[in-house]
Amino acid sequence: MLKVDNIYVNYGAIKALQNVSFEINTGEIVALIGANGAGKTTILNTISNIVPSVSGKITYEGKDITKTAPHDIVKVGISQVPEGRRVFAKMSVLENLEMGAYTRSDKAEIAADIEKIFQRFPRLNERKKQPAKTLSGGEQQMLAMGRALMSRPKLLLLDEPSMGLAPMLVEQIFQIIQEINKSGTTILLVEQNANMALSIAHRAYVLETGEVVMQGDAKELARSPEVRKAYLGE
């Protein structure tokens, strides 16, 4: 479905990504794990083309999207939940969801999708008129995910959904991620919480200072001594 080929990204003189290649197949949950600063977020932002790549190629369903404008990436079916959630703080919960559907013009369908999001996240329904800044961290994460789903993505990019959340909420969020995947959305998951990420992913890539150093079946990676030592705290 998505193929990333030899991507290089620089921030000024700093090499953020070097020769990164990976693939996502339709229906999968693929996890990108690695330490802070390994380049995980940069990969997502390069796919969304908020951060341009110096060289390399990104193909989505056979089409080259390396140079596609960020706002057109949403139209081809890729949606991102950014790191730190980035909800529009001064706008209401409902308006945030409407922004997620910005590329669509089918009003009745949008309203129906908002209802579906409210069924999945009942807390958002209770707070739909409130500015997003009044929501708790967990609710903001739900809003950011709901917002990203509003564009009906085929591929959902999730950046650190567990960040700053209580363990119980993390469990809940990861369960929802699995549900979203089961309902037909392919997922690329970036996580520092490698344990959780590997527990729900089908496959995973391990990133170290801008390079892919390991890859494979998520369950196997979770058992590998190197991964256990470096990322699972053993």
Add this chain to the structure above:
Amino acid sequence: MFLQQLINGIALGSVYSLIALGYTMVYGIITLINFAHGEIFMVGAFVGLLLISVAKVNIFFAIIGAMVFCMVLGVVVELVAYRALRKSSRLSALISAIGVSIFLSSLALMVFGADAKGFPDNAFPVTQLHIGNADVSTLQLVIIAVSALLMMGLEFIVQKTKIGKAMRATSEDYNTSALMGINVNRVISFTFALGSALAAAGGVLVGVLFNAVSFNMGLMAGLKAFAAAVLGGIGSIPGAMLGGLLLGVSEVFGVAIGYSSYRDAIAFSILVLVLLLKPTGLLGQKITKKV
């Protein structure tokens, strides 16, 4: 006396508000002080003057014509002078804005000459009304009404329409807005069009009010409107409306109690005072730098 001055102040202040809105919206979205905005106001006044004196249309069509013309002008200015500098330092864009400002006022000087131009006598029939013990001209009422109408229209666009919501989203978070599929460049062009249209309407109204249109009228009006925007809290739309009214009213009252030679200083003294006490302006919010 009090009512009289209050109405004079509101009429003047509502025009400051119209101009201040352009500063605040543009700042809100690309954190640029668009120093050419005062000159857009001046161009709007000239377009209105030409439409009334040459094309002989009435004041309302003159306002609409000036708004449309300046919408296009504002979009072109952003495209030519600011877009390429979006990712460079704010200072470069600011200098480019000052360049546009000098260019537009010099162009007006070249085309229309240095003398202030007046409107034809019958451009707008003015009747004096007596409300209580105040003399109010219908012109002042028209200014207040047109300004109020335009600001309500703006409020509707920003709060209720899709593009208005995209404006608010973009002013909160540029990159995340792009992630939503919002074409950020188009939103920025739209913001310039809106702000310039309001300034143009203000230009025609001020031109008619003082019966004078000149190439350098944008400078002081622009500075005062900028002061109004900062006073209200730059980036805040209700702040610009409030700031403009406050400045207009206090300027008129300052003149009324005998400080007419300090007319222009009043606006800036208030600005300095408010910023000392509340650095974010009256309705402004503290900007936390996003990492």
